Each structure stands twice: as structure tokens, then as C-alpha cells.
Amino acid sequence: xxxxxxxxxxxSYGLVVxxxxxxxxxxxxxxxxxxxxxxxxxxxxxTSSIGVSQTVQLTTSGSAGxxxxxxxxxxxxxxxxxxxxxxSVGSTNITYTVAGSGGCSDDVASYSxxxxxxxxxxNWSNTSTWAGGVKPTAGQNITILHDVTVDESTADLGNLxxxxxxxxxxxAFTLExxxxxxxxxxISIANSxxxxxxxxxxxxxxxxxxxxxxxxxxxGGTATSLGTLTELTGTVEYDGGTQNxxxxxxxxxxxxxxxxxxxxGVINVANDMTISNSASFLTSTNTIDVSGTxxxxxxxxxxxxxxxxxxxxxxxxxxxxxxxxxxxxxxxVSPTSLGTLDNTLGTVVYMSGATNVLSDDYYTLTIDDGxxxxxxxxxxxxxxxxxxxxxxxxxxxxNKMTTTGTSDIDGTLNIxxxxxDANGAFDATGGSVTFTDAGRLELAGTVTxxxxxxxxxxxxxxxxxxxxxxxxxxxxxxxRGSGVKTASGNINVSNELVIRSSATFDIAATTTTVTxxxxxxxxxxxxxxxxxFDANGTFNASGTPVGDVTFTGAGNLELGSTVTxxxNYTxxxxxxxFNGSSAQTINAGSGFTVDNLTVNNxxxxxxxxxxxxxxxxxxTSGDIISTSTNKLSIKGSVSG
Numbered sequence: 186x187x188x189x190x191x192x193x194x195x196x197s198y199g200l201v202v203x204x205x206x207x208x209x210x211x212x213x214x215x216x217x218x219x220x221x222x223x224x225x226x227x228x229x230x231x232t233s234s235i236g237v238s239q240t241v242q243l244t245t246s247g248s249a250g251x252x253x254x255x256x257x258x259x260x261x262x263x264x265x266x267x268x269x270x271x272x273s274v275g276s277t278n279i280t281y282t283v284a285g286s287g288g289c290s291d292d293v294a295s296y297s298x299x300x301x302x303x304x305x306x307x308n309w310s311n312t313s314t315w316a317g318g319v320k321p322t323a324g325q326n327i328t329i330l331h332d333v334t335v336d337e338s339t340a341d342l343g344n345l346x347x348x349x350x351x352x353x354x355x356x357a358f359t360l361e362x363x364x365x366x367x368x369x370x371x372i373s374i375a376n377s378x379x380x381x382x383x384x385x386x387x388x389x390x391x392x393x394x395x396x397x398x399x400x401x402x403x404x405g406g407t408a409t410s411l412g413t414l415t416e417l418t419g420t421v422e423y424d425g426g427t428q429n430x431x432x433x434x435x436x437x438x439x440x441x442x443x444x445x446x447x448x449x450g451v452i453n454v455a456n457d458m459t460i461s462n463s464a465s466f467l468t469s470t471n472t473i474d475v476s477g478t479x480x481x482x483x484x485x486x487x488x489x490x491x492x493x494x495x496x497x498x499x500x501x502x503x504x505x506x507x508x509x510x511x512x513x514x515x516x517x518v519s520p521t522s523l524g525t526l527d528n529t530l531g532t533v534v535y536m537s538g539a540t541n542v543l544s545d546d547y548y549t550l551t552i553d554d555g556x557x558x559x560x561x562x563x564x565x566x567x568x569x570x571x572x573x574x575x576x577x578x579x580x581x582x583x584n585k586m587t588t589t590g591t592s593d594i595d596g597t598l599n600i601x602x603x604x605x606d607a608n609g610a611f612d613a614t615g616g617s618v619t620f621t622d623a624g625r626l627e628l629a630g631t632v633t634x635x636x637x638x639x640x641x642x643x644x645x646x647x648x649x650x651x652x653x654x655x656x657x658x659x660x661x662x663x664x665r666g667s668g669v670k671t672a673s674g675n676i677n678v679s680n681e682l683v684i685r686s687s688a689t690f691d692i693a694a695t696t697t698t699v700t701x702x703x704x705x706x707x708x709x710x711x712x713x714x715x716x717x718f719d720a721n722g723t724f725n726a727s728g729t730p731v732g733d734v735t736f737t738g739a740g741n742l743e744l745g746s747t748v749t750x751x752x753n754y755t756x757x758x759x760x761x762x763f764n765g766s767s768a769q770t771i772n773a774g775s776g777f778t779v780d781n782l783t784v785n786n787x788x789x790x791x792x793x794x795x796x797x798x799x800x801x802x803x804x805t806s807g808d809i810i811s812t813s814t815n816k817l818s819i820k821g822s823v824s825g
Contacts, residue, residue, distance in 0.1 A: 223283040224248045225294035228267075234299040235261075235271045236328030236346045243267040243279060243296055251283040261298050271300040271328065274316040302328035302346075308336040324363070329353050329370070335360050344385070347372060347392065355379045355400065368392040368412060374400035374419055384425075387411075396436065404428070416455065423464075432471070440466040440483075448473060460485055460502065468492055468511070481524055487511035487531060500524030506531025506548070515539035516554070528568045535559050542579065552577045552596065561586060561603070570609075573598060573616065581605060581624065594636060600624035600643055613638075620660070628652070629666075640679070656695070664688040664709075672697060672716070684709035684732065692716040692740070705732030705752055713740035713759070721745040726752025739780070748772055756780070763790045771796055784809055792817060 226247020235241050244267060245251065253263045257277035263269045269279055276299045283292045301321060307314035314320075314333060321327045323340040329347045335355040344364035347353050351370040353360075357378035366372075366381075368389035374381060379400030387404050389412030394402065396419025405425040411433055420437035423430055423446050430440070432450025440446045443463040448471040456477040460466045465484040474493040479485075481500035485492070489508035498520035504513065504527060511531040519541035526533070532549040535542055537556030544563025551572040552559050558578035570590040573579050577596035581603035588606070592598075594613035598605060604625040611628050613636030618626065620643030629649035635657055644661035647654055647670045654664075656674020663683040664670045670688065672695045680701040684690050691712040698719040705711050707728030711718065715738040726732035727750035734742070736756035743762040751773040760781035763769050768788040776795035784790050785805040792815040802809075802817075804825035811817045 222289045223285040223292035225251060225281050225283045225292040228279070228281055228294045228296035230269070230296065230298075232324070232326060232343060233297060234301050234343075235269070235326040236302050236344065237271045237273060237300060237330060237348065238328065239326050239344055239346055240268055240270050241298070241326075243269060243281075245281050245294060247281070247292070247294065248283050251281050254280050254282070256280065260300055269298055274300050274302045274304055274328075274330070276300070276317075300328075301325055303331045303333050306331040306333065308334050309339060310337045326364070349391070355381055365406075368394065371395060373397055374402060376400055389413075418456075430466070437477075440464045457496075467507075487513055494518075494520070497521070498523075500526075503527070519543075528566070532569075544584070549590070552579045558597075558599070575615065594618065600626060611635075642680070654690070661701075664690045669712070684711055692718055705734060707732060709733065710735055712737060713742060713756075714738040715740050717741040717743060719743040719745070723747045723749060724751070725749035726754075728752070744769065751777060754779075 224247040226245045228243050228245055230241045230243045232241055253265060253267050255261050255263050255277055260273055260275040260277040261269050261271055263279050279296045279298055281294045285291050301316055303314050304316050305314055312318045312320055321340060321342055324343045326344040327342055329351050332352045335358055338358040339360050341361040341363050345362045346367045347370040349369040352373060354373040354375050357376040359380040359382060362383045364385040366383045366387050369392050371393040372381065373395045375397050377399040380403065382403045384405040386407045386409060388409040390410040392412040394411045395415040396417045399418040401420045401422060403422045403424055408431050411431055414433055416434060416436035418436055420439055421435050422439035422441055424441040426444035428446045429449045430446050432452060434453045436455045438454045438458045440460045441462050441464050445465045445467055447467040448469055450471055452471065452473045454475040458475045459480045461482040463483050465486060467486045468490040469488045470490050472491045476495050478497040479494045481502045484503040484505060486505040486507055489510040492513050493516065495516040497518040498515060499522050501524050503525045504523055506527045509530050512534055514534040514536055516536045517538035519539045520543060523543055523545050526545050528546040528548045530548055532551055533547050534551040534553055536554035540557050540559050542559050542561045544565055546566045549569040550567050553574040555576045558580055560580040561582055561584045564585045567588040571588045571592045573594045573596040575595040578599055580599045581601060583602045585604040585606065588609060590609045592607045592611045594616040597617040597619055599619045599621060601622045602624050604627065606627040608629045610630045612633040614634040616636040618635045619639040620641035623642045625644045625646060627646045627648055632655055635655055638657055640658060640660035642660050644663060645659050646663040646665060648665040650668035652670045653673040654670050656676055658677045661680045662678045665685040665688050667687050669691050671691045671693055675695050676697040678699045682699045683704045685706050686708045689710040689712055694715045696717045696719065700721050702723040702725065703720045705726035707730055710733040712735050717740065720743065723746050724744055726734055731750060731752035733753045734751055736759035739758045741760045741762065743764060745765050748769060749772060754773050754777035756779055758780050761779050762783040762785060764785040769786055770791045770793050772793045778797040778799060780800045782798045783803040783805060784807050786807040789807040789810050791810040795816045797818040798821060800821040802819050802823045809817060
């Protein structure tokens, strides 16, 4: 009896044979095992060419558990998981074998791999420099094993490895690497037109990056290390997305293309720094020192760090501060523009040589480092504080500077015809406030000191709420705003004193002497307690309604010139002295009552309204001249 059976599936099967005669009991059986054929599949990898020491991972579409081998391990090795490593320049096959069983033969898949690189020193363009006599083509992974000079622009390579002890010198051409450039030897950028453009990682750990001319190294991926950097006149450009900017001594540094580029440590730039094309450069907590020009066309963000600009600064982009401790300092050369400046945090510092203080909106502004005086170039607003350090001078010129926070003047604030408007505390202890013309100093907060004060023809205005008025020699003194302004000592005013509407000036127990005109405007108040107000010039409290002259104690009002109006006069405990050198008149509207009245004017005093003297009329020199319509009532005594 003969028979056959076919199956497409592996496994164990039973076979039963029955006699075809009528004897149904004549049978026989056996067991048969069927094995699957081996399947090595097909092999694939990201590339079929690598350089020496570079790797590529191969995979199979076949069965797992096979054996990886290299036909020539001196060219390429492979481990048990299919990772191929280039050993030397050349080509070989990597095989993957799945063993057969049950009579099946082994199944073998093969993958051709080329290890590319230089085989001798020479020029890039010379085919004899390369394995197989073929120059590297686009996407290939190359290893530089000899000294090679790039004498033409290269194809856009895959990965490039420069072995230790070898030098790749780039002439007036472009070396392009789309993958990783692993520099274990030396890359020399030898011409002003040289460009090394790396889109992937740049790692020169243990190697050297040398600029011998003003060429360019463009880094589009992760910069792990620049090795030993010799910058000379070259430019390093970070032009990827989000990147870390290595702590280094650069010659020129360019931050380009969108994405945050963050300093990883102290950075020194011997020449120029440029931030452009939507890029953001973040200092983090690191000091950045630029000897040349800084150009900001995108965003400079200063954290808790110093950014020192020593050779000029120009911004059309954004200057941001992410920390209150951040400082932007200008040395030697004045900035020309600050772009859009953050005025919510940070400090801008003008150091020695940076003499032009730009018109802008600052948060904190500091004048420091001595040298030639700094001069404001236009109106400026300071949301935080102004600090003028000892030995420094800020000239306002004809401009206005408004400070919301504290004004700390340890040096000199010089005001010509401009205005300094201090809305916060003002303290010039140890410093100076100098007027050189008819400028204005407006003080709305607590005033601790005006330092060494030179009034010239300037005007000081106290325009806050309740304030203490410093004992000082003023040229012009004005009071504005509600709240009582109280003299803290004797005050001399060589020109005008003005009390505006709703303002009150209280001389308390001190003496205020005004050489020029005293104006008490409509609804303004001159309040005298036990002190003396000595008006040597015209006294005018007229207005609609008139101003108020109020005595709250036994104080004195001395009038040495024309009295246009005493306004709404209240002074039952007061003493008024008319001591002019020419004829004077008493003008007090509907009349007034005074405790004591003294005339010491040889030309006499004429009544233009009723006057009541509750205590003593003293005629030291001159007469009181009364008309038929104006009465002088004396309830006390008369002397003189």
C-alpha cells in the first residue's frame, strides 16, 4: 500500500492506513512532525554607509533569534542585536541567519555596508583622497582619517567624524553636515568666506575648533562642546530652534532664527553680538560681556544676571527682564536705541563713557561709574527708582524725567530748563541738586534731603499730600495739591513763593522769608502758628474766591512791600508788622481783626478797609492813615 499527504502548517499529525479489502480490522497508524521553514526576512537600516567608529542599527522583517555576522570584521563589526560599527574604510556584507530544522536549510539575509572616509591626506576635490576613488555624496556618513583641505563646497553630508590627530581645514567654501559632526581632532576655518554649516549635533569634546580667519560656524542642532575654541576673528552662529548657547569666549556671536537660545554659563564676546530673525537670547543667571556692538533685532531677555555692553548698543527688537536683579549696563559707548524696553523689571545702568541717556520708559535707571556727566537725550519715565551714584552727574537739559519710585541722589542731579518730577521718596543725602536755569523740581513724596542745593532761578514744587518742607534756600517755591505742607525749619525764598488752590503751607513755629512776591491763590492757605512769615516783596492773596491767611497761634506776618490783598484773613492772636520803605496800604476785603498791629514805615500805612486791633497798636515809625469810610478800632493800647 502506498499513500501521500500534504500540509501547509507545521505541527504534529497522525496518519492512519486502512486495508481496502473487506477486512475492516486491518489498519495501521503512525505520527508525523512537520517543521516551519526558517525566515531571515529582509534587512534594513537608516543608511548603507557610515564612517569609521560610526554606527547604524539594522533590523529584519523575518524571524527573531537569528545570528548576526560580518563578512569582514576588520571593516565593520556587528553585535548580537544588529548594531553595525565602522572599523576601517571599505565595504562588506552583514548577514542575518535563521537556522533551519527538520530537514530545512538555514535562511540567510544580507545587507551591504560601506565604511566611507579618507584614505590619504589631500584636497576634498581629489578623488584619490577617498575610498573607492569617489568623493562623498549627499547624505553619506564620512570619517576624516587624514589631513584634508576642503577646496570646494561639499555635498550635504549625513554624519561627519574627524578622528583624533587629524585636521579638516575649510577654505573659502561651505562644508555642509545635516547630521552630527563629531570632532575628535581639529576643524580649521581658514578663510573669511569659510562656512561650516551643521544642522545636527556639534560635539568637539577632546577636539579643537580653530578660526584662523573671519569665517563662520553655523550650529543648527545641539551644541555639546566647541572643544578648545580659538576664536580670532570668526563668528559662531546658533541658528536652530531651542538651543543651549555654550559658555565660551567668542569673537562674534550670532543668535538667529526663532526659538529660545539660553546661555549655559558666562559668555564673553570679543567683538560683536547679534540677535536676529525672531530669535530670543536668554541670559538666565549668567553674565554676558560684549566688547563690541550689540545689535538686537529680535529679543534679548535678561534674567538675574548682568549684560555688559562695551562697544555700542542698538535695538529695534525687545529688551525684556525676567528677574528684578537683571541689569543692562552700558560702558564706553552710548546706546543708540533700546527698541521696546521692558519697564516692569530690571535696571538699565549708564556707566563711564556712556554719556547719552536715551529717552525711554525705564523700570530702574542707574547712573554709575563716574567719568563725564551723563545727559538725558529726551523725556524719560521711570516706573521704579532712579539712582545717581556718588561721583556721577545726570544732566536733564531741557527734558522732563518722571520717577514713580524712589529718587536716590548720591551724586549730582543737574536741572537746566527741564523738569524732574519725583512722585516717590526723594533723598539727596550726600549728593547735590543743582539748578543752572529756570527748571523745575517737583516733589510728591517724602523729601529727606536736597543735598548740596544750588537754586539758581529754578523752582521747587511740593505737590504731594501731607509733606514736610525742607529748611532750605530756594529761588522759587510752590505748593500744590491737597494736604498740609509743613515747614521743617527756616526757609528763605529769593524770588516767588506760590500757594496754589487747595494747598496749605504751614510755617508752624519757623521763619519763612520771601524776597520776591508771595501769592496765596484762590482757596490756597498760608497757615501761621507761632512762627514768622516775612514777606519782603508783594503780598497777594486775591482771587475768586480769595486765598486764606490763617493764624493758629501768636505768630507774625511781616509785610515789607505792596499788599495787594490779605485775602480771607483770620488772625485774632496774630501780629502784623508793616515795615516797607514806601507807602503801604491794608487791603483785606471786608476788613480784618488782628491782635497786634505794628507800623514801622516812615511813609505810613493807609487803610482800605476796616481794621480792628484787639490788643496793641505800635507806631514805631510812620502813621496809620484812615479815611471816612474805613475805621480803625483799637480795643487795647497804643504805643509809639
